[in-house]
Amino acid sequence: MLLFPNAKINIGLNILNKRTDGYHNIETIMVPINLKDSLEFIPSKIFKFTTSGFKLDIAPENNICTKVYNILKAKYKLQALSFHLHKAIPSGAGLGGSSADASFLLKALNNYFKLSITNSELKNIASDLGSDCPFFIDNKPCIATSKGEILESINLDLTNYKLIVIYPQIHVNTAWAYKNSKPQNKKNNLRNIVKSEPITNWRKFITNDFEETVFNFYPEIKEIINKLYESGAIFASMTGSGSASYGIFEKNKKNKKFIIPKNAVKFESCFLKTIL
CATH class of the missing domain: 3.30.230.10 (Ribosomal Protein S5; domain 2)
Incomplete structure (x- = not known):
């Protein structure tokens, strides 16, 4: 099988x-x-x-x-x-x-x-x-x-968007990331944000709390996210505790070419068609 x-x-x-x-x-x-x-x-x-x-x-x-x-x-x-x-x-x-x-x-x-x-x-x-x-x-x-x-x-359909994932070939230990990150209780509710705000506004409201810790040790990951935005991403973030980051792009819009950082691996992917 x-x-x-x-x-x-x-x-x-x-x-x-x-x-x-x-x-x-x-x-x-x-x-x-x-x-x-x-x-x-x-x-x-x-x-x-x-x-x-x-x-x-x-x-x-x-x-x-x-x-x-x-x-x-x-x-x-x-x-x-x-x-x-x-x-x-x-x-x-x-x-x-x-x-x-x-x-x-x-x-x-x-x-x-x-x-x-x-x-x-x-x-x-x-x-x-x-x-x-x-x-x-x-x-x-x-x-x-x-x-x-x-x-x-959650009813979230992103199939009309293109996804680029960048893996910098850095292994981030999840236990280490949790140990060095600070819990923060006061947060915007993610369900409300994705329901009420267009993707173009997500950058203002949605964060990954691991990023501050991981960026301090691996500034090249922060640079990847900055470059994804410079290339035309409407939202970019680290996923989980890293080290991979992604950018969400409009499918039919011509964007600036993303220059892959040294030693990094680029995956051009898409969202699975699983709409609830």
């Missing part, structure tokens, strides 16, 4: 406060985009997991896909499978690639082995794997709150 787990971007990310369990309460809008890994599995005599594409600094037995397989195998006695994951979504970039891999595999194994796990149960399993994982079960635009696992659908 061949799967194509897609990435996501965050439109705004408000770090509200630190919880008693050590995590943070956040508010963010998560939107699926058409940048995809490929993940294939076939029956095998023994378990096997290989990768290609962007390098993963993690052993196969610790990969999140292996964790998904082992969780279901322990409960449902699954047969051995051979997996190959091709990483087109860079890790440590805020694009949710590993979370997408896990959730897409969770859904695929459920269907492949006819396990009859409900959507709600899939999300519960996914939430134990990572805060972003439940989002990819439905894979539609959502407001994410709590640690990011509480999801509420």
Whole structure:
């Protein structure tokens, strides 16, 4: 079976406060985009997991896909499978690639082995794997709150816009980013902003609270966002805790050519057609 787990971007990310369990309460809008890994599995005599594409600094037995397989195998006695994951979504970039891999595999194994796990149960399993994982079960635009696992659908259609994602080949550790960012309780409600304001005004009201911390350590990421605006983006931001940034452009408008920074990788993508 061949799967194509897609990435996501965050439109705004408000770090509200630190919880008693050590995590943070956040508010963010998560939107699926058409940048995809490929993940294939076939029956095998023994378990096997290989990768290609962007390098993963993690052993196969610790990969999140292996964790998904082992969780279901322990409960449902699954047969051995051979997996190959091709990483087109860079890790440590805020694009949710590993979370997408896990959730897409969770859904695929459920269907492949006819396990009859409900959507709600899939999300519960996914939430134990990572805060972003439940989002990819439905894979539609959502407001994410709590640690990011509480999801509420949002009617947000961005399919008439073009998206450019820039990955500077810097790995930003999410735990480090949270530790060094300051929670701020007083925030504009993101749902109200995207509902009432045109995209051309988002720059005035929507922020990513990780940016201040990350920009201080990696000023080249701030420079990328500035260049996206100079190239004609109507909204540009870092996604998640970085290091990838994106610009949203009008599809039919001719924009100034974006000069890719040294060592950076450019992805020209689009928004998935998932309108609620």
